[in-house]
Amino acid sequence: MKKLFIKTYGCQMNAYDSARMAELLAPHGYGVTDRADDADLVILNTCHIREKAGEKVYSEVGRLREIKQARPGMTIAVAGCVAQAEGAEMLRRAPTIDLVVGPQSYHRLPEMLARGHARQVATDFPADSKFDHLPEAADRIGPSAFLTIQEGCDKFCTFCVVPYTRGAEQSRPAADVEREARALVARGARELTLLGQNVNAYRGPEAGGEPVGLGALVRRLARISGLLRIRYTTSHPRDVDDALIAAHAEEPALMPFLHLPVQSGADRVLAAMNRGHSADDYRRIVARLRAARPDLALSSDFIVGFPGETDAEFAATLALIAEIGFAQAFSFKYSRRPGTPAAASPDQIPEDVKDARLAAVQALLRRQQDDFAAAQVGRTLPVLIERPGRHEGQVVGRSPYLQGVHLRAPVAAIGSVIPVTIESAGPNSLAGRRASMVAESGAAAVQAPERMAV
Ligand code: SAH
Ligand code: SF4
Ligand code: F3S
Numbered sequence: 001m002k003k004l005f006i007k008t009y010g011c012q013m014n015a016y017d018s019a020r021m022a023e024l025l026a027p028h029g030y031g032v033t034d035r036a037d038d039a040d041l042v043i044l045n046t047c048h049i050r051e052k053a054g055e056k057v058y059s060e061v062g063r064l065r066e067i068k069q070a071r072p073g074m075t076i077a078v079a080g081c082v083a084q085a086e087g088a089e090m091l092r093r094a095p096t097i098d099l100v101v102g103p104q105s106y107h108r109l110p111e112m113l114a115r116g117h118a119r120q121v122a123t124d125f126p127a128d129s130k131f132d133h134l135p136e137a138a139d140r141i142g143p144s145a146f147l148t149i150q151e152g153c154d155k156f157c158t159f160c161v162v163p164y165t166r167g168a169e170q171s172r173p174a175a176d177v178e179r180e181a182r183a184l185v186a187r188g189a190r191e192l193t194l195l196g197q198n199v200n201a202y203r204g205p206e207a208g209g210e211p212v213g214l215g216a217l218v219r220r221l222a223r224i225s226g227l228l229r230i231r232y233t234t235s236h237p238r239d240v241d242d243a244l245i246a247a248h249a250e251e252p253a254l255m256p257f258l259h260l261p262v263q264s265g266a267d268r269v270l271a272a273m274n275r276g277h278s279a280d281d282y283r284r285i286v287a288r289l290r291a292a293r294p295d296l297a298l299s300s301d302f303i304v305g306f307p308g309e310t311d312a313e314f315a316a317t318l319a320l321i322a323e324i325g326f327a328q329a330f331s332f333k334y335s336r337r338p339g340t341p342a343a344a345s346p347d348q349i350p351e352d353v354k355d356a357r358l359a360a361v362q363a364l365l366r367r368q369q370d371d372f373a374a375a376q377v378g379r380t381l382p383v384l385i386e387r388p389g390r391h392e393g394q395v396v397g398r399s400p401y402l403q404g405v406h407l408r409a410p411v412a413a414i415g416s417v418i419p420v421t422i423e424s425a426g427p428n429s430l431a432g433r434r435a436s437m438v439a440e441s442g443a444a445a446v447q448a449p450e451r452m453a454v
Contacts, residue, residue, distance in 0.1 A: 098120075177217065215246060229253055396429075408434070
């Protein structure tokens with residue numbers, strides 16, 4: 001048995017791809033290890049989104065060089081978005097790297113490995129989908145699984161590399177998605193997070209019919225027996241349509257937590273970013289979603305220090321955050337990405353201004369996150385139990401709002417949704433106790449109404 005070590009950076013789509021690469025390589029004799037130093041094959045599944053993310057790869061390759069000197073048979077592959085963006089340049093820059101394989105080409109890894117030690121690059125966008133070449137794995141998996149339904153982006157926000165690294169928007173046929181969803185549920189998944197760079201731009205081709213949108217897809221998957229929770233990420237405000245809002249109103253399995261990036265609260269900045277919506281558009285969409293699902297909690301992404309951003313424009317972002325109220329959010333300093341339009345702007349913001357804005361936005365978001373967590377204390381929430389905790393007799397699960405929840409329960413509860421009364425809120429998770437004895441086994445939990453206590 002050869003050993004495979006995969007290190008994953010970036011978004012959940014990379015996490016999904018890493019899992020699929022492991023499944024792909026298993027029949028070729030590779031078993032996963034959690035250490036690079038005894039691996040025969042190391043895959044770095046990389047992210048290109050910000051400068052720091054890209055740089056990490058080369059420092060990791062530097063560390064691997066020493067290991068490889070001691071293990072000359074070792075193969076080092078770089079996958080993901082840096083691989084796609086830099087391609088053959090990576091082989092020139094780092095002699096340690098053997099294989100460079102883009103996010104649409106990793107199904108070719110077995111044939112590349114079979115060619116022995118030749119250094120190779122696969123970064124084309126093949127006409128046939130990688131999904132047609134990936135095997136279905138048979139192993140049991142955890143209660144929560146990712147499922148990529150859409151890839152690529154046609155939006156071309158002026159700061160972003162994704163349209164270049166992941167290519168044009170493409171949706172998998174709804175029938176294929178449903179088949180994979182059923183297979184994941186059969187292997188133990190109770191929650192599916194549908195993934196896409198623009199997941200709500202999903203338009204799944206349907207044999208002999210109209211393309212299927214995300215709202216309709218959610219309804220279809222919600223019928224799968226044993227599937228208790230559905231989530232999707234990342235969505236774009238422009239693609240929130242009536243059918244999706246209706247699904248939030250009517251499908252209890254669709255969790256009341258939504259990551260809906262807005263980036264900025266200033267209309268001039270949003271226009272310069274090419275987001276295709278105003279701050280008021282965002283407010284209206286949130287209001288409609290909240291009307292459909294009153295307990296909906298929101299998450300978002302923010303960029304501070306976009307070229308030309310004034311103090312007043314930054315204040316508009318803080319004001320929007322204060323007004324909407326987020327359960328959780330990510331915020332980033334604008335990072336200049338070569339080849340993107342905003343990188344060429346002469347109005348770059350000095351680093352110290354970006355630092356100060358990031359600190360201010362993060363302080364506000366932190367307060368909102370803490371308040372949201374504190375507001376759960378005393379409530380009884382349905383919690384999907386995911387894994388054993390660090391202490392004996394303890395398990396860890398997730399609330400509908402993706403918060404980690406610690407409680408005492410037998411490991412047999414893993415895979416069930418159980419009602420938990422929240423007793424305390426820490427900075428990163430909640431703690432509570434079981435509210436009743438219902439739904440201990442996976443089978444019983446299937447009937448447990450997810451919405452019961454919310
Ligand atoms: N498709 C998603 C986001 C994908 S990238 C969307 O449209 O919202 C994830 C997040 O990284 C973005 O939402 C953005 O906030 C951040 N990001 C992307 N490019 C960036 C850059 N050049 N500098 C700083 N943050 C960036
Ligand atoms: Fe990047 Fe914008 Fe596409 Fe999101 S919508 S992936 S931020 S270009
Ligand atoms: Fe990073 Fe590529 Fe995801 S750039 S955020 S790994 S799509």
